Amino acid sequence: MMRTRARSDIPLADHIALVAGGLFYREGIHMVGVDRVAAEAEVTKRTLYRHFPSKDLLIAAALRRAPKIRFPRDGTPRSQISGAFRAMIEFLKSSSYRGCPYIIASAELVDPHHPARVIVNELVRRRRQWFHDRVVEAGAASPELLAEQLDVLFDGALANAVKRSETIPAEAALAAAESLLDAATPRRKRGAA
Amino acid sequence: MMRTRARSDIPLADHIALVAGGLFYREGIHMVGVDRVAAEAEVTKRTLYRHFPSKDLLIAAALRRAPKIRFPRDGTPRSQISGAFRAMIEFLKSSSYRGCPYIIASAELVDPHHPARVIVNELVRRRRQWFHDRVVEAGAASPELLAEQLDVLFDGALANAVKRSETIPAEAALAAAESLLDAATPRRKRGAA
DNA sequence: TCGTAGGTAGACAGGTCGGTATACCGGCGA
DNA sequence: TCGCCGGTATACCGACCTGTCTACCTACGA
Numbered sequence: 001m002m003r004t005r006a007r008s009d010i011p012l013a014d015h016i017a018l019v020a021g022g023l024f025y026r027e028g029i030h031m032v033g034v035d036r037v038a039a040e041a042e043v044t045k046r047t048l049y050r051h052f053p054s055k056d057l058l059i060a061a062a063l064r065r066a067p068k069i070r071f072p073r074d075g076t077p078r079s080q081i082s083g084a085f086r087a088m089i090e091f092l093k094s095s096s097y098r099g100c101p102y103i104i105a106s107a108e109l110v111d112p113h114h115p116a117r118v119i120v121n122e123l124v125r126r127r128r129q130w131f132h133d134r135v136v137e138a139g140a141a142s143p144e145l146l147a148e149q150l151d152v153l154f155d156g157a158l159a160n161a162v163k164r165s166e167t168i169p170a171e172a173a174l175a176a177a178e179s180l181l182d183a184a185t186p187r188r189k190r191g192a193a
Numbered sequence: 194m195m196r197t198r199a200r201s202d203i204p205l206a207d208h209i210a211l212v213a214g215g216l217f218y219r220e221g222i223h224m225v226g227v228d229r230v231a232a233e234a235e236v237t238k239r240t241l242y243r244h245f246p247s248k249d250l251l252i253a254a255a256l257r258r259a260p261k262i263r264f265p266r267d268g269t270p271r272s273q274i275s276g277a278f279r280a281m282i283e284f285l286k287s288s289s290y291r292g293c294p295y296i297i298a299s300a301e302l303v304d305p306h307h308p309a310r311v312i313v314n315e316l317v318r319r320r321r322q323w324f325h326d327r328v329v330e331a332g333a334a335s336p337e338l339l340a341e342q343l344d345v346l347f348d349g350a351l352a353n354a355v356k357r358s359e360t361i362p363a364e365a366a367l368a369a370a371e372s373l374l375d376a377a378t379p380r381r382k383r384g385a386a
Numbered sequence: 387t388c389g390t391a392g393g394t395a396g397a398c399a400g401g402t403c404g405g406t407a408t409a410c411c412g413g414c415g416a
Numbered sequence: 417t418c419g420c421c422g423g424t425a426t427a428c429c430g431a432c433c434t435g436t437c438t439a440c441c442t443a444c445g446a
Contacts, residue, residue, distance in 0.1 A: 012393095028303040030223040033433060044394055045435085055434065099300060103352055107292060107300035110221040124356055148365035156349020156366075159296055163317055169348075172341035176373055183372055205423090226403060237424055238405085248404065 013051040014065065016041045021062035025101055029059060029108045059105070060115035066101045067091075071130060077138035078181055081131070081150065085174035088157060092167045099162035103155075127151065140184045153177050206244040207258065209234045214255035218294055222252060222301045252298070253308035259294045260284075264323060270331035271374055274324070274343065278367035281350060285360045292355035296348075320344065333377045346370050 019041040023032045034055055038045040052058040069091045072083035091097075098104070102120045109117055131154075132147040140146045157173035203211075212234040216225045227248050231238040245251040262284045265276035284290075291297070295313045302310055324347075325340040333339045350366035 026303075028301070030301070031303060034435080035433085044396090046395085046437090047393060049435070050392075098303075103296065103355075104300040106355055107297040108221070108223070110219075110224060110291075121356060145365055145368060148361060149369040152346060152349035152353050152362045152366050152369065154349070155352045155362075156345035156347070159348045159352040160345050162296075162299055163314060168341060169345045172338055173345050173349075175338060176342040176345070176369070179373060179376055180369055183376065227405080228403085237426090239407090239425085240423060242405070243422075 012043070012047070013061070016043060016048055016051060017058065017061040017065050020058055021066055021101075024059065024062055025066070025098065025104070026096075029105065034058070056115055059109070060119055063101065063105055063116045063119055071127075077134040078185065081134050081138075081181065082174060082178055084130075085154070085157070085170065085177055088154065089167050089170045089174065092161055092170055097161060100155075100158040103159060127154070138181070138185050140181075141186075142184065146180060146184050149180055150177055153180075205236070205240070206254070209236055209241055209244060210251065210254040210258050213251055214259055214294075217252065217255055218259070218291065218297070219289075222298065227251070249308055252302070253312055256294065256298055256309045256312055270327040271378065274327050274331075274374065275367060275371055277323075278347070278350075278363065278370055281347065282360050282363045282367065285354055285363055290354060293348075293351040296352060296355075320347070331374070331378050333374075334379075335377065339373060339377045342373055343370055346373075 016037070020032075020037045023037055023040060034045060034048060037058070038048045041048070048058070052061060069084070069087050071087065072080045074080075075083065102123060105116050106120050111117065128147065128151050131150045132143060135143045135147045135150070153173040153176055157170040160169035161167070209230070213225075213230045216230055216233060227238060227241060230251070231241045234241070241251070245254060262277070262280050264280065265273045267273075268276065295316060298309050299313050304310065321340065321344050324343045325336060328336045328340045328343070346366045346369055350363040353362035354360070
């Protein structure tokens with residue numbers, strides 16, 4: 001009969017990791033067993049363990065495939081930065097948000113050397129670097145401080161939005177980011193948008 | 194013999210909840226069983242269950258006794274607000290910080306009606322209200338927005354500090370808060386400190 | 387044509403979980 | 417003096433966890 005699962009177009013490992021990611025995110029990593037994941041992915045536990053040698057590595061793989069906020073790549077530094085906050089607002093609107101997956105994973109997985117934590121740390125590092133580069137390019141007075149502030153605002157909006165399903169915190173963060181940018185950026189660099 | 198535990202000066206229930214809180218915070222709520230808590234508190238599981246009818250209620254009791262950041266009660270609104278951020282900086286310095294207990298608890302306990310989540314929601318609500326009252330008193334132009342921004346900054350610093358043991362995010366948040374306050378507050382209200 | 391890689395089905399091992407039960411005991415107030 | 421409250425010690429229950437096992441099946445390429 002070969003009752004294949006619906007998505008046969010993507011590799012099986014990806015499919016499993018995607019299903020696992022959804023379950024882990026919605027119901028909690030500790031609350032979802034591998035049996036649950038296997039059943040939901042319409043795959044045997046045997047098969048699951050052929051692709052992922054342990055649940056910890058499955059968690060990491062799932063987190064790596066988590067939906068991401070797409071940061072702008074074009075435009076002036078300032079428009080890119082505010083674009084990042086706007087992208088977050090859209091992101092919060094679309095998905096049934098339960099909190100930032102990376103923050104949640106970091107909270108659930110206590111061991112800082114857990115494979116999933118390593119992924120989170122890398123992403124966080126790169127986001128901070130992204131803000132830093134944009135801020136330097138914008139010619140901010142104290143780029144280190146401003147980049148840190150923007151990063152804090154970003155995390156704050158993500159964390160704050162957990163308890164309030166609305167996008168109010170994110171919009172406040174956007175306004176705050178623009179205000180901080182205006183205060184710390186030389187006027188001649190500020191152009192349209 | 195009566196090998197009483199060291200702290201016999203505080204009620205037993207408080208002692209158990211305190212020990213539980215420390216364990217839950219350091220090692221994760223899901224990773225610590227009630228057996229562990231009972232052993233660490235030098236109490237029998239039977240006794241523990243006499244004081245707390247379930248682990249969920251124990252979690253809530255433990256969270257209610259979690260160490261708090263003490264918000265200032267005196268001074269001008271502006272000094273109170275920046276004092277709150279300074280109190281956070283001190284808080285992060287002192288304890289071996291692993292992340293905001295409330296954020297962690299909210300992440301680990303998926304059910305939004307979990308007794309511990311109810312406590313968190315109430316605290317969050319009160320913090321936002323605190324910011325709001327101070328901002329209104331300071332005569333800010335758009336108090337709703339500014340209060341939201343300060344709250345986001347606060348959460349952001351707490352969340353951001355999870356991955357970086359330093360207080361850099363908190364100090365950046367303090368600076369950002371002061372900057373936003375300066376921009377939104379009538380100059381005549383800004384006085385000493 | 388036929389071997390094999392990779393899937394299905396489902397039982398099982400060993401451990402931990404939250405929570406309860408039984409039996410005992412000592413200090414303290416009426 | 418003595419009942420009883422609140423503790424100790426420990427065994428136990430059923431459920432669930434991660435991870436492994438045997439046995440079988442099927443599509444596909446050399």
